[in-house]
Amino acid sequence: MKTTSSKFITRRRLLTTVGTGAVLAASPFRINVVRADEPTIKVGFPTPLTGPYGTEAQDQVRAAQVAIAEFNDAGGLNGRKAELLVRDSKLNPGEAATRTLELIEKDKVNFVVGSLSASVQLAVNNITKERKIIFNSISQSDEINEAKDFSRYTFHEALNPHLTAGAVGRYVFPKFGKKVAFLTADYAYGHQMVRGFQEAGKAFGIQTVIDVRHPLGTSDFSTLLPRIQALKPDVLCISNFGRDQQISLKQATDFGLKKSMKIVAPILLYTGRLAAGAQAFDGVIGGTSYYWGIEDKVASAKVFNDRFRKMNDGKVPSDYGAMGYTGVKVVLEGAKAAGSLDPEKVIPAIEALKYDYYKGPEYYRKCDHQAVQSVLIIESKSKPEKGPADVFNVIATDEPSEKNLRTCAELGFKS
Amino acid sequence: MNDMSQMMADVPARSNSLFDVAVRHRAVLASLFLLIFPLIMPFKALAANILIYGLYALGFNLLFGFLGLLSFGHAALFGTGAYFCGIAIVHFGLPWYVAILIGTLGGAGMAAIIGALAIRTRGIYFAMVTMALAQCVYYLFYQAESWTGGENGLRGINVHVIDIFGLKFDFLDPLTRYYVIAAFVILALFALSRILASPFGAVIEAVRENEARARASGYNVLLTRLLTFILSGAFCGLAGALAALHLSIVPIEMLHYETSGMVVMMALLGGMGTFFGPFIGAAVFMLLENLVSLWTVHWQLIVGAVFVACVLFFPAGIWGTILRKIRP
Numbered sequence: 001m002k003t004t005s006s007k008f009i010t011r012r013r014l015l016t017t018v019g020t021g022a023v024l025a026a027s028p029f030r031i032n033v034v035r036a037d038e039p040t041i042k043v044g045f046p047t048p049l050t051g052p053y054g055t056e057a058q059d060q061v062r063a064a065q066v067a068i069a070e071f072n073d074a075g076g077l078n079g080r081k082a083e084l085l086v087r088d089s090k091l092n093p094g095e096a097a098t099r100t101l102e103l104i105e106k107d108k109v110n111f112v113v114g115s116l117s118a119s120v121q122l123a124v125n126n127i128t129k130e131r132k133i134i135f136n137s138i139s140q141s142d143e144i145n146e147a148k149d150f151s152r153y154t155f156h157e158a159l160n161p162h163l164t165a166g167a168v169g170r171y172v173f174p175k176f177g178k179k180v181a182f183l184t185a186d187y188a189y190g191h192q193m194v195r196g197f198q199e200a201g202k203a204f205g206i207q208t209v210i211d212v213r214h215p216l217g218t219s220d221f222s223t224l225l226p227r228i229q230a231l232k233p234d235v236l237c238i239s240n241f242g243r244d245q246q247i248s249l250k251q252a253t254d255f256g257l258k259k260s261m262k263i264v265a266p267i268l269l270y271t272g273r274l275a276a277g278a279q280a281f282d283g284v285i286g287g288t289s290y291y292w293g294i295e296d297k298v299a300s301a302k303v304f305n306d307r308f309r310k311m312n313d314g315k316v317p318s319d320y321g322a323m324g325y326t327g328v329k330v331v332l333e334g335a336k337a338a339g340s341l342d343p344e345k346v347i348p349a350i351e352a353l354k355y356d357y358y359k360g361p362e363y364y365r366k367c368d369h370q371a372v373q374s375v376l377i378i379e380s381k382s383k384p385e386k387g388p389a390d391v392f393n394v395i396a397t398d399e400p401s402e403k404n405l406r407t408c409a410e411l412g413f414k415s
Numbered sequence: 416m417n418d419m420s421q422m423m424a425d426v427p428a429r430s431n432s433l434f435d436v437a438v439r440h441r442a443v444l445a446s447l448f449l450l451i452f453p454l455i456m457p458f459k460a461l462a463a464n465i466l467i468y469g470l471y472a473l474g475f476n477l478l479f480g481f482l483g484l485l486s487f488g489h490a491a492l493f494g495t496g497a498y499f500c501g502i503a504i505v506h507f508g509l510p511w512y513v514a515i516l517i518g519t520l521g522g523a524g525m526a527a528i529i530g531a532l533a534i535r536t537r538g539i540y541f542a543m544v545t546m547a548l549a550q551c552v553y554y555l556f557y558q559a560e561s562w563t564g565g566e567n568g569l570r571g572i573n574v575h576v577i578d579i580f581g582l583k584f585d586f587l588d589p590l591t592r593y594y595v596i597a598a599f600v601i602l603a604l605f606a607l608s609r610i611l612a613s614p615f616g617a618v619i620e621a622v623r624e625n626e627a628r629a630r631a632s633g634y635n636v637l638l639t640r641l642l643t644f645i646l647s648g649a650f651c652g653l654a655g656a657l658a659a660l661h662l663s664i665v666p667i668e669m670l671h672y673e674t675s676g677m678v679v680m681m682a683l684l685g686g687m688g689t690f691f692g693p694f695i696g697a698a699v700f701m702l703l704e705n706l707v708s709l710w711t712v713h714w715q716l717i718v719g720a721v722f723v724a725c726v727l728f729f730p731a732g733i734w735g736t737i738l739r740k741i742r743p
Contacts, residue, residue, distance in 0.1 A: 093666035101460035188566040
């Protein structure tokens, strides 16, 4: 472009116009500009981009974009394309609720997918169910399945604590012994995990020797670990999350707990393992919803991983991230199957889905819309063999079965 | 600061300059502003949030700006109002207006308890004691899981229809919801304006300016403080109740000390001791947070820089500085 000497376009005016254009193009508001004649299908995605779970959240967004791209490449819903509207929930339920209101009232989204942390998803769920918008939650919680919080607009693609802890317990207790100690973060997540372990352990006659509770955000476990060590348990279940998990595993390794007992965590986070290093996690057994390494055996995982790698410079998706992909894919495929965006038509379509998008077969149970799926039992490697992302061995797979979930009656549903 | 707040609180001898008329009718003007406010906001839920946090800051400012006591435990009053309102609806199935009343009284009641324990201390000690007591309240609600939902927060405050005098309003409609909330906030604005213009309002400021002199003039300083704290609690409790109705949830984060810190920030940003300043503070605070976080995940950096700039260049707060400039 060349500045002309025309009277009508002065240099200042040109600069202003170009500058404004550039700012507009770079600003997030451009999302609101409708590109096609037909309005796009909007998927709202509140997730805690900032805060302690930022790494997971950003990975969720990347994976969700893969699902959107796939849907659009396949022609959308009769030509209607989809777009993702990401909002930062800041890991605060109040902020998440406000952002969800914004997505529904201002942006008029068709679906809401996302959230991380139990309280945030319950807040979002309360907003969406009141307004009859389908919400697919991709974070762990037991409550969201229960009749009190559930609505027919609620779907839960993530695992729940009962299922995860149960799967790990069923694998670990027969192999490593019946004397079990617990180290637990003192909040809902931790309590639910312990309950899950204990219920799964009943069948094997496990004996709880101690349940040590620590507050969230503990940085020093040195007073707690020797107490556990002195009781000589066979298995130590560490039910905490994020940084707490990294620190407690590190200190447990330093105290030499691994020599006398097997350390088990209900969820081993891929990002957590990368952050804390191989030594702290070495030999720890845990559960996960997804690990990229299953791509050798599961065809759909290979397809998903390759697409993710292509869009993200060869990186592999994390466990929580991958759920962003299925979460979005499920609602879009549901809309496709229903041939409509009307929630009343999409709900039965999603209920009828039998899908295998990234980890093997899944479907939603009718009564609580919980995704019935496999739980992978993984063990952390002492050192990566094939590149830095090669951190876990998948040692077993807890196959999908409704038997592993709490029954509909237990959840408060009347049949 | 001092002469300015006096100017806002006291009605000076009647004169007809535009500024004085505006000061006399500050509640009316503020209300008019609130009525057109949602139209200039990016989205209605944010406008309603600003309204609620503005009221919360207003209640806080009554204590901080007018009485001169810095409380670091106002989240306890705000949160108690929200939880009481929510519990009234979720566990007792009471109608919405009773719930709002219970929330307001809850805030006042909690203020009476905290105030009775903390009011004898001054300055930094008052800040520490209120903060410690607020943490006790936090854990109380955190542990009472069957009532409050604990960590998960209280859900299910589902009010769909606001019925008043035979009229029915759809509370799920964003604009209607805003105006219902605005109606309560406007009532509170008039109440606050009345309190500040009353003789009691003058005593509040007398205590702030010179405690010994106020005592020598025969005023009961301790009682004035306690009463102001309770009034402040009622405003904050009302704000909390409205927040519970607006978001249909009460997250435990509402009782967190960050919520206490936030209101101090809002009052300072807008201008402590001014009538409408806290509102401006809340609006700027929440708008910045919302708009910048849409644009970048490093929003805290930018918002922080703006705060530093405000503190450096507008020590009297945004509204306080504007008032100084336009004052004839």
